[in-house]
Amino acid sequence: MPADFLDTERRSEKALGFWVYLMSDAIIFALVFATYVVLSHNYAGGPTAHDLFDLRRTFGETMLLLFSSATFGFATLAMLEGNRARLLVWLVLTVVLGAGFVALEIGEFLGMIEAGASPERSAFLSAFFTLVGLHGLHVSVGLVWIIVLMGQLLIKGITPPVASRLFRLGLFWHFLDIIWIGIFSVVYLPGVL
Amino acid sequence: MAPGLRTYLTGFTLALILTAIPFGLVAFEILPRTPALLTIAGLAIVQVLVHLRYFLHLDLKHTPRENLFALLFAAFLIFILVGGSLWIMFDLHHRMM
16 A cells, blocks of 8 residues: 555545535534524523533543544554554544444433423524534444445455545544534533533 | 654644643633633634644645635635624624613
């Protein structure tokens, strides 16, 4: 596996095309963030952010996602060295961490709904579930993508097309961690303050 | 900036610190509301830059121009769309009070 795949990759149309898609996704997220900010205090007499948010859970989710970005980075390094076995190990770890994140988030959502803090209870909650849920959905799709790529790695090995897909998946995965920085900075931390 | 073990470890360590500080600020109620919010915002921006450089390997020397332009243009659009929307909504809010 040539380490210069990155040189050609950087100039490849596929990477730029995916990057432009990510920029459009960033704009969509930014507008959902703005919607949340506008509605963040519209509690309709129901539960508030301070009532609902648990910083320990949020910190746990943050660590899971941050560690998963690191493990994906190590996976990328293994791919550049052509080491398929190590690459697969790091991808498995990334999936485990990402699935942990999704599990914590689903648990959080279910707990809130059970306590009466469902999306339709107030504008604040509608905006919260939309923003955080949209991000969680992206992470879930990313997990599927990683698993599918692992299958392709097992069957085809680290071919240039597979390496190219892994590169774009990396862009996607790190992008999601960046969005999460926004989420804990705009939703959870101010909500608890 | 090409990926290397040091790149990911540096980015990871910086991100950890930039995460621990805002969480600590809020959890231990160290600052009053407005300074805390400003600090959280500032640290978030820095951490995004850390992610862009150390995880996404974006830098001014090696990243293709088109990618940087796409990022800058998206940031520009976001500034106008989000800034403008927030301006309108908060102005409306004040007029209806």
